[in-house]
Amino acid sequence: MTEQKKQWGLADRRVLVTGAAGRIGSVVTRHLSELGALVTALTIVEDDGLKADRIVIGDTRSEADVAMALEDVDAVVHLAALPHPGAGTPYEVYSTNVVSTFNVLAQAGALGIKRAVVASSINAFGVPFNPDDIRPAYYPLDEKIPADVADWYSLSKQNDENTCRMAWRRWGIDVVAFRFPHVNSPEALQRQSDWLKEDPAGGVREAWAYLDTRDAAYAIELGLTASLSGAHTLFVAAGTTSTPYETEALLDAFAPGVPRLRRFAGREVPIDLTAARTVLGFQARHELELPTLPLPTDTPET
Numbered sequence: 001m002t003e004q005k006k007q008w009g010l011a012d013r014r015v016l017v018t019g020a021a022g023r024i025g026s027v028v029t030r031h032l033s034e035l036g037a038l039v040t041a042l043t044i045v046e047d048d049g050l051k052a053d054r055i056v057i058g059d060t061r062s063e064a065d066v067a068m069a070l071e072d073v074d075a076v077v078h079l080a081a082l083p084h085p086g087a088g089t090p091y092e093v094y095s096t097n098v099v100s101t102f103n104v105l106a107q108a109g110a111l112g113i114k115r116a117v118v119a120s121s122i123n124a125f126g127v128p129f130n131p132d133d134i135r136p137a138y139y140p141l142d143e144k145i146p147a148d149v150a151d152w153y154s155l156s157k158q159n160d161e162n163t164c165r166m167a168w169r170r171w172g173i174d175v176v177a178f179r180f181p182h183v184n185s186p187e188a189l190q191r192q193s194d195w196l197k198e199d200p201a202g203g204v205r206e207a208w209a210y211l212d213t214r215d216a217a218y219a220i221e222l223g224l225t226a227s228l229s230g231a232h233t234l235f236v237a238a239g240t241t242s243t244p245y246e247t248e249a250l251l252d253a254f255a256p257g258v259p260r261l262r263r264f265a266g267r268e269v270p271i272d273l274t275a276a277r278t279v280l281g282f283q284a285r286h287e288l289e290l291p292t293l294p295l296p297t298d299t300p301e302t
């Protein structure tokens, strides 16, 4: 199925990766290079470990830096951002993220570049970072879930998704925006899982979802190569949650009043992953190996 969706291989394609020295960017840069892409790495910080065809030190907010990085490029992976509300002042986080995404996509679109992949976030629907103790409107989360945004990082990601749609309408650049959940190395995901085992309520607003960084790189590969047109916002996640408990038991305990549009089997993640599977043929390859345990009756509520 995935093979049928392949539009191009990546061999000798010139791909710009912004935020190339970051947690996801460094893995993506290596992955795309290993697939034969000629990667231009745009990074604001020097990083001797970067394996790229070309390295541009620059700022994604700068028109000149992005113009230099886009020279001779035929596809873009835009990851540079301040990745949570506390990564700067509200002004810094919001303005860095929305100006960077606008700058990269507007210049790429105007140059006639035909494909971009952009890091949105599960936070684009606002609930996980909402200061009020709210719950999603329903489970499984999907791309149409109503948003309730009350922080500047989530707002920036919601805005980025609009920027993707505008760029496609204006310049015809096909864009895949990924609503990533918590993305990390297997070791860090295991640490998060250990923490959620003790405090499972802590994951309810993010549907206890996670994605191995290698799977984020694989999703980005498919975002660059799949045959598609338009601007697509897609949830991607591992098929299971990062807790050892059954999803139905978690939802009974921590989201009892929230409608469930279907039932969940075992540790199935309560996110609808159909769109990513349909549009890209994406399915995560790396999952935490956890036992299935009964949910303790004395777990804290939040």
Ligand SMILES: NC(=O)c1ccc[n+]([C@@H]2O[C@H](COP(=O)([O-])OP(=O)(O)OC[C@H]3O[C@@H](n4cnc5c(N)ncnc54)[C@H](O)[C@@H]3O)[C@@H](O)[C@H]2O)c1
Binding pocket: 018, 019, 020, 021, 022, 023, 024, 025, 042, 043, 044, 045, 058, 059, 060, 061, 078, 079, 080, 081, 082, 083, 084, 096, 100, 119, 120, 121, 122, 179, 180, 181, 182, 183, 184
């Ligand atoms: N890791 C996650 O759990 C996660 C989840 C959802 C979404 N995301 C999104 O994925 C993307 C990558 O996240 P990450 O976890 O690798 O974060 P990261 O902080 O490790 O990487 C982001 C990179 O962007 C760079 N950057 C920041 N401002 C810049 C600027 N003005 N110009 C150029 N570079 C700049 C940083 O130096 C950093 O190297 C971000 O857009 C983030 O919002 C990440």
